[in-house]
Amino acid sequence: MRRIAAVIAGGALAATLVACGPAPADGNLSQEPPAPTASAPSSAPSSQRPDATETTPTKPSTSKPTTSKPKKTAPAVLLKAGDKGEDVRDLQVRLREISWYVGTISGSYDDATVEAVRGFQAKRGLPETGKLDRTTWKRLTEMTSEPTHDQKHNVLKPGKAILKEGSTGDQVKELQARLKQIGWFAEDVTGMYGQVTVSAVKGFQEKREIPVTGEVDQRTWDRLVAMTRTPTQEELDNKPAEPKQPGALDKRCLTGRVMCVDKSTSTLSWVVDGKVVKVMDARFGCQGMETREGVFQVGWKSRNHTSTDYNTWMPYAMFFSGGQAVHYSPDFAARGYNGCSHGCVNIRDKAGITWLFDQVQVGDKVVVHW
Template identity: 55%
Template sequence: MSRGVAALAALAAVGGGCVLGGCRVEPAAGPGGQGAPTRVGLPSGTPSARDSGPGAPRDDPKPASPPASRPPSQRPAPVLWSRGDSGPDVRELQARLRQVAWLYDGPTGTYGDLTERAVRGFQGKRGLPRTGATDRVTWQRLLGMTHEPGKWELYLMGGQPADAPDPRCLTGRVLCISKASRTLRWMIDGRTVSTTEVRFGAKGTPTREGTFRVYWKSRHHWSTLYDSPMPYAMFFSGGQAVHFSADFAARGYAGASHGCVNVRDEAAIAALYAQVRNGDKVVLHW
């Protein structure tokens, strides 16, 4: 029995069976028939009037309870990536945001303002905190709505690494063009001078593979067949040439050529055009 309950039982006994909490304690008969009040003991730790005041003994204060921890459901989810981050994981995030039409530029591999805005919009649409940072909850929701991006979804707007050069590219002056990595290496005696991103023909108009030679250069060339510009054209096989493509610069790998090797970087193709000579080798390989 607790002390509080024991004290209430004592009150009941003194009151001769009165109702607990509402009884009046009658004085007991003292000497000479005078009634003297009987003081009923209070539960331990309950102060009385005489126990208060300066110098009175005090019970040790009850230690304060530690603050209650926040429920797991209310704790912020760990942030995986946020503005300023970069790398292959950010590139995958951007590719998946493109799949659900929240991002239209990139992937670039760098978490900039456009990616932050896309993440914030994605979060708000699904009732998540609109932080713009990709936390674990946001990432799991995005994973459930998208498929794993393929290589060219990840490098739609460039940035892909070049693969190893073909052995035919290791001697002489060579435009070494890889369909596997979609890159063009300008090589002299086995040394890579520069590398740039390229794209090729569509399924119905494929870019030819093999070893060729540059046979004609045309700085301001215009295609009469397709009625389109082909600046910095370096022809290597029939009507197929390496040249700058404004469409490639604008749309990336969402488009294709009619068989030519398109270069998206105008400054890179201008520098390349100035160095390449008629008779230089062109190797197109996988």
């Protein structure tokens, strides 16, 4: 980022000038006039005796030296809300790489970018300003790679196919089973990559702004894996799944303080050291804006939050993955499962989420699973 680099370099230059100080224009280090040269002794005797001069002793000062405390200054801001340009694109790509920014790279420091920066700062114990300062930028660049031109300008090129029409085998079976989990594949899992599988892959790619080829490249596979769980043997063999036992918890929810979000039962369980303390109904993201699955941590909380991106009130928000949060949803309370979210975990029990908000601490675990 040239402008950010220039700002940082400029600060270093200014510090150097202050430390060195400007030299006089003629190159001399002193502007004092030269000392007079010794003159010849005078022939006229002095009328004053050598010991006639009196000196009055100076009393030592009793006042204490004044010391001024250095004032704390806010970190220099490199980028902030309202800024536009290549530097913002660079920032957004880096935040997206570590799942704090979701969406198209716009080059505009909008509300979504502010929230992503604030979440990143909160997770790392930095001042939660939503503005990009030097410390935030240093931490971010240490964790991310240099964005390419294509990444910064949403240029998507298909990668080398790892599965395509005519492929066969266990990985094709896994592909079909994963597509089936999210409603893109409705046939039996066969392990043969035919036209039905091509159509399913194309639909999946188009919905997620991946180059539509019908072939599975690494980007397509990674996105699918991130949205689905490892298929069971029953799924791979086209056998009906055994019903889930009531109260069964994902093993990742058994230790510590966990918001355990189960998509298969549409519930959120608050679990402490393996004991279920409270269970509430939950609703998830619409197709194309799915709630991400995996193990996360609560990065920051906002009791009375409003999403300006969607003009949506989302109180008691507990953010766990970029802009995705667990929060109360008036729409869920009113319409139930007839609606869906933009990716967040919606809760309709207002009293329950109010209570939960006060229990959950930044750093607590969040597990989202099927």
